[in-house]
Ligand SMILES: Cc1cc2nc3c(=O)[nH]c(=O)nc-3n(C[C@H](O)[C@H](O)[C@H](O)COP(=O)(O)OP(=O)(O)OC[C@H]3O[C@@H](n4cnc5c(N)ncnc54)[C@H](O)[C@@H]3O)c2cc1C
């Protein structure tokens with residue numbers, strides 16, 4: 001009896017999973033890469049060095065592949081280590097950890113078709129690659145690759161608005177500041193990053209919290225369709241009606257399914273780009289404790305009263321004084337009048353600074369940019385828990401206890417930041433068949449999800465391990481507090497995760513299995529797992545089994 005019912009249960013489970021992804025793998029096991037390159041106008045035979053590389057792998061393979069790309073697309077499309085353009089590219093990442101990485105060459109495709117050739121050539125030569133959009137991922141190898149080919153999208157910067165102004169089609173070389181500037185004259189915007197130079201590519205494939213997310217959801221939940229270069233070099237469309245499984249997977253599944261060469265984004269009305277926002281700065285222990293409560297109350301107010309409002313809370317210490325910086329923003333001018341902010345009237349002391357004012361989206365993202373300089377060593381490291389003011393207070397205690405151990409670190413700025421996936425944000429995740437983040441349970445329980453992040457910048461490589469160890473201890477303590485208070489949530493937000501974290505695993509066993517089934521169909525050879533090894537892969541953290549906090 002027991003046996004047969006559990007067998008039925010298992011069958012039902014597996015049937016559920018396998019039913020989700022329909023269709024045979026899109027590639028035959030003996031797929032001929034050289035022939036596919038030929039179909040894309042690239043004759044392997046014309047590059048005599050390439051022929052012996054086919055189906056093999058060698059140290060020189062990447063150099064030869066780079067040379068073939070250079071011959072085929074012209075010298076301007078490939079930067080080699082001896083060129084000044086290479087040095088300025090490698091030096092232009094937000095995080096110095098990524099600038100430590102040196103590819104064989106940088107390839108700058110000028111058309112989506114050239115991205116297809118890159119993928120196939122990488123397969124032919126077995127030369128690994130990485131793709132860089134805005135270059136704001138914090139850790140080495142996320143959008144850079146030692147000895148391989150780093151693809152720069154700097155020549156794929158199109159922004160096209162549909163005639164009815166409902167959809168903006170945005171190529172992956174864009175940063176959000178450029179996209180907002182292009183759309184402003186048409187009185188529309190899209191759901192994207194809150195800082196000018198963040199890339200469309202990384203933010204959108206990982207989720208994407210915007211200024212307007214309680215009204216519209218995450219960036220990934222506002223993508224109408226993706227044009228994707230698949231493992232076999234085809235450009236395929238993923239939308240609610242075409243390849244819906246791939247569409248689902250791309251809405252938070254990262255770089256595991258293909259290279260997105262065009263994001264078709266639903267627009268939002270934003271007349272004149274006008275909005276409101278700015279920061280309130282509070283000092284001292286009593287203010288920090290009160291800020292934890294006010295944050296929690298505001299998340300509730302936003303859900304019940306005013307979806308136009310949004311906020312983050314960032315905390316640090318300077319010269320022994322604790323500081324809380326509360327960023328408040330609003331989807332229209334004069335947002336200060338919103339009832340969402342009521343809890344901040346009860347703070348024990350007045351703010352020492354207040355920069356809240358009418359703004360334009362472009363101006364605001366540019367100002368936020370000023371406080372995030374390029375070229376320092378950077379850590380983003382995060383977790384989530386179900387909405388709880390007590391866990392924020394526990395997190396503050398853990399953070400301020402532990403960061404004392406980093407007093408000797410030169411150029412250090414450690415920050416504890418808290419943001420909310422409010423109930424309206426969670427509700428928008430149900431759009432278009434849902435996303436793989438695995439947050440339906442929180443939504444059903446009526447609990448917002450708080451995304452907490454330990455961020456730090458510092459100067460010297462020699463301090464890396466100390467910073468990782470402290471951040472790992474802080475997160476381990478916050479995780480324990482969230483469990484103890486009945487507020488545990490497995491989910492790790494990809495865009496704030498460290499290289500030690502298994503993000504896809506954090507989406508839950510069922511979502512992970514479905515994501516793997518999608519990959520098995522669209523990338524049966526595992527090209528985006530093996531030849532694009534950086535960032536959050538389906539089965540592992542970027543640096544697995546590190547011993548540091550993972551999730
Ligand atoms: C100062 C700062 C502010 C930030 N603000 C926000 C914010 O407001 N909201 C938010 O949600 N996050 C924010 N983030 C986090 C941000 O979303 C991530 O760092 C994100 O990875 C950056 O995207 P990028 O394109 O700049 O990064 P990149 O380093 O270029 O790319 C990151 C990853 O995305 C993949 N990728 C890039 N383009 C493509 C593509 N076309 N197809 C497939 N995969 C691709 C790459 O493989 C790479 O692994 C911020 C980060 C920083 C440093």
Ligand SMILES: *[C@@H]1O[C@H](CO)[C@@H](O)[C@H](O)[C@H]1NC(C)=O
Pocket residue numbers: 030031032034051054055
């Ligand atoms: C590579 O392998 C494929 C499939 O096994 C084969 O058809 C092709 O001829 C090989 N290419 C070369 C250049 O050896």
Ligand SMILES: *[C@@H]1O[C@H](CO)[C@@H](O)[C@H](O)[C@H]1NC(C)=O
Pocket residue numbers: 318319
């Ligand atoms: C912290 O102290 C240093 C040295 O006394 C001083 O130069 C700096 O301005 C102080 N910073 C702040 C924010 O008070």
Ligand SMILES: *[C@@H]1O[C@H](CO)[C@@H](O)[C@H](O)[C@H]1NC(C)=O
Pocket residue numbers: 333334358
């Ligand atoms: C903010 O903008 C609105 C709309 O443009 C305007 O009516 C209001 O006076 C502005 N407020 C301030 C403080 O400038």
